[in-house]
Amino acid sequence: MNVADQLWLLKQIYEHGSSCFDEEKKMVLYQIPDTISAEELSALERMGHMPNQIYTPKHDEIMDAFYRLSGTWTIREASDAFIAGLWSEPFLWRSALTAKVMAMVMPPHEHTPYGNSKDTCAVCGYRDKAIDITQKWYFCMLEGTPLDGDPVGHVLALKEMEQMGKRPVPTEYDWWTFRAVLTVIRSMPPKTRYSKVRDALSKEKLLPSSKKWVYGNLLESLALIGILDTKDYPGMITKYTTYRMRDGRPNVRVEVQAPLAWWDSSVGINEQALKKIFPTAACPSVDLADRPIPIPSLSETITGQLEKRRRLRQKK
Numbered sequence: 001m002n003v004a005d006q007l008w009l010l011k012q013i014y015e016h017g018s019s020c021f022d023e024e025k026k027m028v029l030y031q032i033p034d035t036i037s038a039e040e041l042s043a044l045e046r047m048g049h050m051p052n053q054i055y056t057p058k059h060d061e062i063m064d065a066f067y068r069l070s071g072t073w074t075i076r077e078a079s080d081a082f083i084a085g086l087w088s089e090p091f092l093w094r095s096a097l098t099a100k101v102m103a104m105v106m107p108p109h110e111h112t113p114y115g116n117s118k119d120t121c122a123v124c125g126y127r128d129k130a131i132d133i134t135q136k137w138y139f140c141m142l143e144g145t146p147l148d149g150d151p152v153g154h155v156l157a158l159k160e161m162e163q164m165g166k167r168p169v170p171t172e173y174d175w176w177t178f179r180a181v182l183t184v185i186r187s188m189p190p191k192t193r194y195s196k197v198r199d200a201l202s203k204e205k206l207l208p209s210s211k212k213w214v215y216g217n218l219l220e221s222l223a224l225i226g227i228l229d230t231k232d233y234p235g236m237i238t239k240y241t242t243y244r245m246r247d248g249r250p251n252v253r254v255e256v257q258a259p260l261a262w263w264d265s266s267v268g269i270n271e272q273a274l275k276k277i278f279p280t281a282a283c284p285s286v287d288l289a290d291r292p293i294p295i296p297s298l299s300e301t302i303t304g305q306l307e308k309r310r311r312l313r314q315k316k
């Protein structure tokens with residue numbers, strides 16, 4: 001079963017299906033709708049993507065895997081995967097770079113309870129709770145990196161990438177997409193906050209998704225690694241900041257963590273960080289009105305295929 005078919009089935013479960021809270025496992029479990037056949041379910045199982053695949057990660061086990069799996073990547077391979085994961089390859093590949101940059105600076109540590117949320121680690125953001133491995137895969141494929149630098153999500157994404165085979169090399173169009181994203185950010189009026197930048201990126205349809213939060217995820221990833229940061233709230237390529245530090249917000253209405261929570265367009269792009277992460281890439285602004293023909297085309301990308309298919313089925 002190909003990847004788009006697997007994601008399509010999982011969409012019926014995770015986005016359109018019903019769920020209930022399991023008191024014993026302390027997590028939400030999903031019901032398998034009647035529209036999914038036994039054959040389809042066993043195909044998902046064969047691919048390692050059976051829904052409700054429960055895993056209770058342990059802090060030290062996650063830390064070991066995080067350093068070990070990130071260590072198999074060079075920064076160049078990870079930054080290439082990030083660029084390819086903007087358009088030609090599934091978004092999941094972008095997690096190679098957020099993982100790599102965090103692993104380069106995160107100090108080895110023990111689980112450090114975060115105030116009253118004792119299950120959360122104040123240093124790395126690990127949470128001692130059961131998760132669904134397949135659901136994590138689904139959202140990394142279609143939305144982007146595990147948010148707030150979640151180490152469990154990153155370990156799972158790195159494991160998936162091991163299974164996916166050859167590490168991707170970005171196409172010319174992937175690079176154009178990255179430069180176009182930087183162009184939109186550079187051209188925002190002074191003092192523009194992240195939500196307006198996200199809307200502007202979404203309007204340009206630079207990623208193969210029409211969902212605004214997918215563009216928000218991209219901004220959060222760029223901020224976490226240090227391309228959109230501030231002097232007081234640096235991103236990871238500049239300095240490691242603990243989960244506790246990142247979690248402090250200017251006010252309760254701000255949905256994102258530092259550095260993005262404190263950033264605005266007047267601070268701009270951290271060009272030094274950009275050079276550190278992409279040392280050989282030229283990142284000048286592009287003419288957004290002169291967009292090259294996307295290769296692959298939108299309908300050939302995983303996300304594009306899935307969004308198109310949803311529309312076709314809804315007509316029935």
Ligand SMILES: [Zn+2]
Pocket residue numbers: 059109110111112121122123124125126
């Ligand atoms: Zn930790």
